[in-house]
Amino acid sequence: MARFFRLRFAPLAALPLLVAAATGSSIAAASSGGISPDGSEARSSAEGVFPIRGRHTYGDGLGAGRGHQGQDVLAKCGKPVVAARSGRVRVKDYQASGAGNYVVVKGKDRKHDYVYMHMLRRLAVSEGERVGAGELIGYVGSTGRSSACHLHFEMWSAPGWYRGGDVENPTPPLKRWDRGS
């Protein structure tokens, strides 16, 4: 319940950003490359793993003229979403007005939180569970405030997502991981 309370009554300044972050309404058509063969195996590396298995394209990035706090990656609903980095599941929850089914993973290195939004209801992890990079978290969906099947991915610096951390631009690491997968 505490978590629910924190989300619903987040600081007023933060709440609109959270909603904006989770809004999929202005997803533009696929913009830039990043297509990998359908069903390709994401390769585990020391640095990270691209979080979607299968064909994907990039949508809105950070900002996008609407305070967007992450990178949208479009893929078919049902495609596996895997952990980009290893860590522990800090939050697994549902937010109808924004994030939909989402998961926050605290990075094992404690330097970042990784956030995965709009997934299908059938999530593969529980709170407190450890996940390794490349391990299944859930499936691409369009839950919450979203108008197309996509993963909204965020990276926050320590101490983490709505715990005083800052939003970081996840696009460069995503593209690096994408090239390696």
Ligand SMILES: [Zn+2]
């Ligand atoms: Zn988004």
